[in-house]
Amino acid sequence: MTLSWKRIYAIFNKDLKDLSKNMYVSSVLIMPIVLAFLYSNMGEVTIELHYLVINMTLASVTAFIQCAVIAEEKEKHTLRGLMLSPASLTEILTGKSLVSFFLSIIAIVVCAMITGYEPTNLPVIAVALVISMLFYLALGTIMGLLSRTVLEASVIFLPIIFLFGFGSLLVLLVEQYPALSFIEYLPNIQLVEIAYDVEAGLGFGDVWLNLVILLAWAVVLSLLTAFVYKKKEMD
Template identity: 50%
Template sequence: MNVSLKRMNAIFQKDLKDFSRNWAVSSVILMPIILGALFGRTGVQDLSSHYLLINLAMAMVAMFVQCCLIAEEKEKNTLRGLMLSPASSTEIIGGKSLLSLIFTIIVIYVTAMLADYRPANFGVVAAAIILSTLFYISLGTILGLFSKSVMEASLVVMPVIMVFSVGSFITNFVDSYPILKVALYLPNIQLIELATKVEAGGGFGDVLVELAIITGWVVASFIVTVYLYRRKMVD
């Protein structure tokens, strides 16, 4: 498949314009930033609250925005036109994901600055966060493909946002309910573990397991997305 950057860029710019005028969706990006400022000013400094924020930012921005972008195309009947155009599905999803990715990275960076989070090893943490963002974006794509309207999309993402942001507290219950050990392999919890190791002075070599698990999630969600896209979008 020949991916044309020009077309992908066209879709990206169109979505950027559309997104910036769509306050109902674009205002969510302010939420993690405001929370971050609040946490920073009140002096909440432990790692788990930083990562509550970062996970929230990823879920809110990457997943929610991506999900709404796709659901709106479906709701307004514009996806069919896009599918019939020379743009391939990779270019369509790519253009949209690019928008979510850029916004997520900016929001996480600003949030972390405001919350006074300075990772010990910027490179490792940044790589892990970008990988996780990819996972959330493809999760958002999956949810967007399932929902028929923006309304439905925003409802559907809520429980998933809960699982991946507040769900980080699950670690506290693992001792009493051993079955929850499965949850420790979730990407958000892996990200926290990775960050803990980094704070303890770990480099790339020490966090390979966590990175591998997160990458596994990314690959799995990509496969599911491609499969679903083929099934749902034969239009």
């Protein structure tokens, strides 16, 4: 079955209009930008701080907005109609992900300009960010499908924003508590490791394992998203 870009665009256009009317959700865009301004006024911004802002953007903009868009559809009881429409799973999820995807790119670029982040190897960072976005889009979709309202989505998403937005701070605990070593494999931590390697002059051939780990997270979450979507479709 071939993708219908007309259907994808229609879904994207509808979500864009709905989001522009929802100031509560769209105001989330301000949070990482304010954070970027705060850090930019603190003097020299380290890689750790650059990616604290970027990871916060991925968690709050990419994942939360995606979650809220899906949850709002459920709250308005329009998601069921979309599921029963001729649009396929891929078309629906692609159309509903494009808004969050483009807003994330805009937010990351704006934050990078504010903090003055200029990666040494932009292609590597760009690939890592795109893969990371796929993970966060899948995560947001799952949480949206499991939420009944936007308000409920906001509450249950707070721990996720903390874990993936400020999760790099948890690395300090690994030395004291070896049982928490799994934290080092979280997508946000892998992204920071890639950034450090890039600044050290390394390229694709040196960070491929980190990229594979990121891709594995994205694939697993995408498969889980399809499973949850199908389950909700049959409920």
